[in-house]
Amino acid sequence: MKIGIVGHGAMAGALRGVLAQEGAALGAVLVRPGGAERVRAALPADVAVAETLGDFLASGVTVVAECAGHGALQAHGPGILAAGRDLVVAAVGALADPELETRLRAASACGGRLVIPAGAVGGLDALAAARRAGLSSVRYVSRKPPAAWLGTPAERVADLSALTAAAAVFTGTAREAALAFPQNANVVAAIALAGLGFDETQVTLMADPAVTGNRHTIEAEGAFGRMSVTMEGRPLPDNPKTSMLAPYSLARAVLNLDARVVV
Numbered sequence: 151m152k153i154g155i156v157g158h159g160a161m162a163g164a165l166r167g168v169l170a171q172e173g174a175a176l177g178a179v180l181v182r183p184g185g186a187e188r189v190r191a192a193l194p195a196d197v198a199v200a201e202t203l204g205d206f207l208a209s210g211v212t213v214v215a216e217c218a219g220h221g222a223l224q225a226h227g228p229g230i231l232a233a234g235r236d237l238v239v240a241a242v243g244a245l246a247d248p249e250l251e252t253r254l255r256a257a258s259a260c261g262g263r264l265v266i267p268a269g270a271v272g273g274l275d276a277l278a279a280a281r282r283a284g285l286s287s288v289r290y291v292s293r294k295p296p297a298a299w300l301g302t303p304a305e306r307v308a309d310l311s312a313l314t315a316a317a318a319v320f321t322g323t324a325r326e327a328a329l330a331f332p333q334n335a336n337v338v339a340a341i342a343l344a345g346l347g348f349d350e351t352q353v354t355l356m357a358d359p360a361v362t363g364n365r366h367t368i369e370a371e372g373a374f375g376r377m378s379v380t381m382e383g384r385p386l387p388d389n390p391k392t393s394m395l396a397p398y399s400l401a402r403a404v405l406n407l408d409a410r411v412v413v
């Protein structure tokens with residue numbers, strides 16, 4: 151297995167650290183055009199830094215972790231899969247766009263595998279199993295500190311710098327949330343894909359000055375019974391929007407692609 155990473159931000163940096171700790175080989179990084187020189191200086195000399203998808207694939211990576219957001223998955227996801235490389239995605243919310251979901255599914259049908267990790271949340275194994283028995287409702291609530299909602303549509307519904315109590319910044323379906331909050335609602339999409347789908351999964355996003363980390367709660371009911379899972383995640387030091395668990399979840403998904411015993 152030769153691993154490639156798309157992106158060079160907070161999640162990619164944390165993922166590189168976990169892979170190094172696990173002794174896994176990082177072969178190449180794909181960055182935005184014009185970004186290679188700066189990134190090359192920050193990486194070991196044996197890691198190729200590419201600015202085009204062609205150069206990235208030519209480096210021989212067999213498994214790719216996308217850590218770069220919706221635009222990058224849109225631009226590169228179908229090409230990576232069509233080239234037969236397995237793709238573990240962070241920007242799961244981009245699949246709320248039906249056209250991109252169709253393109254990715256079509257590319258993976260005769261190419262590499264598309265892997266949706268749980269990311270910053272837990273419980274998706276149970277949810278995906280429960281779906282087979284029949285689910286009647288799935289609800290997700292996110293609570294993050296006001297600063298985690300800066301630069302998002304939340305700014306139009308709450309004065310984030312002056313909040314003294316929790317405020318709902320979004321209520322609606324998983325599809326609406328994933329498309330409107332591309333940096334904060336990717337777990338919503340993973341929950342939707344594991345469970346009841348983008349249009350039947352109910353979502354509430356809260357800006358809450360009382361929480362220090364990112365709190366995610368999934369509640370589901372169905373023939374199996376009921377589940378309630380709450381994750382209280384620490385944010386990554388370099389990006390308060392992103393939970394620390396997310397890069398570890400991507401690392402798990404990448405390493406499981408090469409494991410003889412899969413846990």
Ligand SMILES: NC(=O)C1=CN([C@@H]2O[C@H](COP(=O)(O)OP(=O)(O)OC[C@H]3O[C@@H](n4cnc5c(N)ncnc54)[C@H](O)[C@@H]3O)[C@@H](O)[C@H]2O)C=CC1
Binds near residue numbers: 161
């Ligand atoms: N599934 C999950 O649980 C989670 C998913 N995410 C997703 O992961 C993404 C990355 O998160 P962070 O690293 O914290 O964000 P970040 O803003 O720190 O880093 C994003 C990086 O991607 C790069 N990038 C953007 N477009 C690119 C392109 N077309 N080609 C190559 N590189 C490109 C940027 O230059 C930057 O280096 C988020 O935008 C979000 O979509 C974030 C948190 C949790």
Ligand SMILES: O=C([O-])CC(=O)C(=O)O
Binds near residue numbers: 269333334392393
């Ligand atoms: O990392 C998190 O807490 C969740 C997140 O931002 C996302 O799902 O995009």
